[in-house]
Amino acid sequence: GENVEQHPSTLSVQEGDSAVIKCTYSDSASNYFPWYKQELGKRPQLIIDIRSNVGEKKDQRIAVTLNKTAKHFSLHITETQPEDSAVYFCAASRDYKLSFGAGTTVTVRA
Amino acid sequence: DTAVSQTPKYLVTQMGNDKSIKCEQNLGHDTMYWYKQDSKKFLKIMFSYNNKELIINETVPNRFSPKSPDKAHLNLHINSLELGDSAVYFCASSQGTGGLPAGELFFGEGSRLTVL
Numbered sequence: 001g002e003n004v005e006q007h008p009s010t011l012s013v014q015e016g017d018s019a020v021i022k023c024t025y026s027d028s029a030s031n032y033f034p035w036y037k038q039e040l041g042k043r044p045q046l047i048i049d050i051r052s053n054v055g056e057k058k059d060q061r062i063a064v065t066l067n068k069t070a071k072h073f074s075l076h077i078t079e080t081q082p083e084d085s086a087v088y089f090c091a092a093s094r095d096y097k098l099s100f101g102a103g104t105t106v107t108v109r110a
Numbered sequence: 111d112t113a114v115s116q117t118p119k120y121l122v123t124q125m126g127n128d129k130s131i132k133c134e135q136n137l138g139h140d141t142m143y144w145y146k147q148d149s150k151k152f153l154k155i156m157f158s159y160n161n162k163e164l165i166i167n168e169t170v171p172n173r174f175s176p177k178s179p180d181k182a183h184l185n186l187h188i189n190s191l192e193l194g195d196s197a198v199y200f201c202a203s204s205q206g207t208g209g210l211p212a213g214e215l216f217f218g219e220g221s222r223l224t225v226l
Contacts, residue, residue, distance in 0.1 A: 043217040
């Protein structure tokens with residue numbers, strides 16, 4: 001089955017700086033790569049996703065890049081704000097089954 | 111109008127008891143899931159149903175039994191609860207059909223189960 005590894009497990013950044021989270025996956029047939037944000041005590045919510053026929057996607061301050069050859073994808077958050085503090089999960093899927101990474105706890109320092 | 115709702119939100123019970131968590135979605139989605147989130151925040155899929163048919167059944171003790179009476183509902187029954195079952199259980203749904211990628215998962219608020 002799919003195995004998704006996510007790094008780092010924790011990330012502390014100064015407000016206004018950028019944050020980068022990296023994930024690798026094992027199943028070369030995976031073709032859908034979403035990112036979820038989970039605030040403390042809340043449900044995970046989709047923030048951005050990318051499919052295998054696209055190399056990069058951007059939505060305001062967040063962007064995701066995908067390297068299918070190397071089987072890794074990354075989340076970039078620019079101009080971080082206190083409300084970006086949360087746990088971020090990457091995931092990979094080729095059908096119904098979405099396999100999640102272990103999560104990255106991001107703390108934005110004011 | 112809540113898209114994916116699950117009840118109860120909190121559940122505290124003794125070891126050995128049996129309990130159920132209910133989930134309903136009003137998004138018209140074909141696929142529903144149960145995920146378990148442990149104390150380290152790891153999200154692990156347990157089950158998935160597509161139009162009332164079980165399509166994913168991960169390595170989960172058979173004390174856990176899902177039931178989908180219709181495509182809008184997916185319940186989770188747990189027998190003989192153990193300390194290690196303590197976790198937050200998330201129900202989710204997605205508009206995935208015919209083997210296509212799941213697409214966006216819409217999660218419920220979660221049900222925090224504490225086994226004493």
